[in-house]
Amino acid sequence: MKKETIKGLNRRDFLGLSAIGLTGLTILPSYVIDGIRMPPSDRVLMGTIGLGRQSLSDFRGFAGAPGLQIVACCDVDTVKQERYKRTIEEWQKSKGLAPRCDTYEQYEKLLERKDIDVVEIVTPDHWHALMTIHACQAGKDVYVQKPLSYTIREALVMTRVANDNKRVVQVGSQQRSSREFQKAIELVQAGAIGHIEKIYAKVGDPPKPYDLPATPVPGNLNWNLWLGPLNDDKITYHPDLAPPISLNPVQNEALWGAWRWYLEMGNGYTADWGAHMFDIAQAAIGMDGSAPYEIIPQGYKGQPYMTFKFLSGVVMTEQPYLEDNPGAQGIKFIGTKGWIEVARGYIGCSDPSLIPAEIAGNRPQPRGERPPAQQQAQRPAAQGRQATTQASQGRPAPTQAGLQFEISSPHMQNFVDCVRSRKKPIASIEAGCSTSITCCLGNIAHELKRPVKWDPATYTFVDDAEACNHRLMHYEYRRPYKL
Secondary structure, three states: OOOOOOOOOOHHHHHOOOOOOHHHOOOOOOEEEOOEEEOHHHOEEEEEEOOOHHHHHHHHHHHOOOOEEEEEEEOOEHHHHHHHHHHHHHHHHHOOOOOOOEEEOOHHHHHOOOOOOEEEEOOOHHHHHHHHHHHHHOOOEEEEOOOOOOOHHHHHHHHHHHHHOOOOEEEOOHHHHOHHHHHHHHHHHOOOOOOEEEEEEEOOOOOEOOOOOOOOOOOOEOHHHHHOOOOOOOOOOOOOOOOOOEEOOEEOOOOOOHHHHEOOOOOHHHHHOHHHHHHHHHHHOOOOOOOOOEEEOOOHHHOOOOEEEOOOOOEEEOOOOOOOOOOOOEEEEEEOOEEEEEEOOEEEEOOHHHOOHHHHEOOOOOOOOOOOHHHHOOOOHHHOOOOOOOOOOOOOOOOOOOOOOOOOOHHHHHHHHHHHHOOOOOOEHHHHHHHHHHHHHHHHHHHHOOOEEEEOOOOEEOOOHHHHOOOOOOOOOOOOOOO
8 A cells, every 4th residue: 555644733734634535435325224214414424543453342332323334444554454344344234234434544534534423533542632633623523542642731632622623522431331330420429328538449550661672564554653643762663562463364463452551652551441440430529620639659658559639538549449359450439438349340339228239240259360371461571460351341352244243332322422412421521631630640650759749720730840841741742743
């Protein structure tokens, strides 16, 4: 495939893009799906940017949303483009639709399309900001995977641009749409366990420095575009960063992209799972749109756990919430009248009568064996933590032609409903912004090896030039990219 010139676009540049290629767009009439004719007014056309294993899992959720059709996709890996295209067109044929999913290497080309209503962004975190900003400026609504951003400034700019352009943005922190987490939030906010004093939120370790050896870049991957705004010569290609696949024979990714475990391009478990567990904790105590005011790293003057202090007096620590299963991700709210534990597929309470039997689920049990070697390979060796498996994250295996496509996804359905109603989704960009800030603050304190103080009202550090200049506040993008 011919490689096109990269463009780093600011707002003025993007809005001035010409309508090159618009005459060849896929303009779909009203169509029949599952025997139901969808009028154009109810139809939502989507393009997907980033086509790794998470996008295939997400597709199955979007495929169950009536009236949504996927018509385009984009990735810097041409083999992943082809896999996604085949998957979408197989689904379209199964629904009696004319099969067509156009492929792109540059996301700007996809955003130029006037027929596309929404985009999903499923790229590594360092691309979330620019893609979300440009999509909002192009008049698209956005479903962006969690965490919202890589840095604090990115999260703030993304939120401002989304609101300035009146766009619906849903963050992929899907636990907000799960019944057990919704019940936990409801009970905490209703005072069912009294005033909340402590929260144990188990997520996992911060990132480590990049240490993978450089290897040759495969011809199907545009590594320069994968890097995008990252401005660190230390980052060289290794297949763990963008796990390879094959189509003949079919072989999907053996692991999740390891970029998330390295501080030069990701925020470790602090953000990968903090975007879920810290997110629910803050939602329950009314901290959406805010953040902790002081963050104390693990190890500082004997501090056993990373600690977040809120102005309300609540203290949240990154520590096990189950004594007999210290590696399990989940949350424990401790109040003056009792406690609530919640994880995926489980919720328990000191007063069992408060928990409906149909959502109680099973308390997570310790693993009986070590994870497979391929799953251990995706975590930094120095972390000493069990790798998060596909099953524990609740993510279905990548779709292949011939398999059942659709799953029930309240989170995706909520986004599509809000695209039509123009209401705020359940995981709004404001909520995602505050959660990303909390995750970044934890890693900043960890890397500085001392407490940092944050003003949630002004979104600034308190008398701390070193923290203000930290890369997770903002880093200088590689030219020609601009925030």
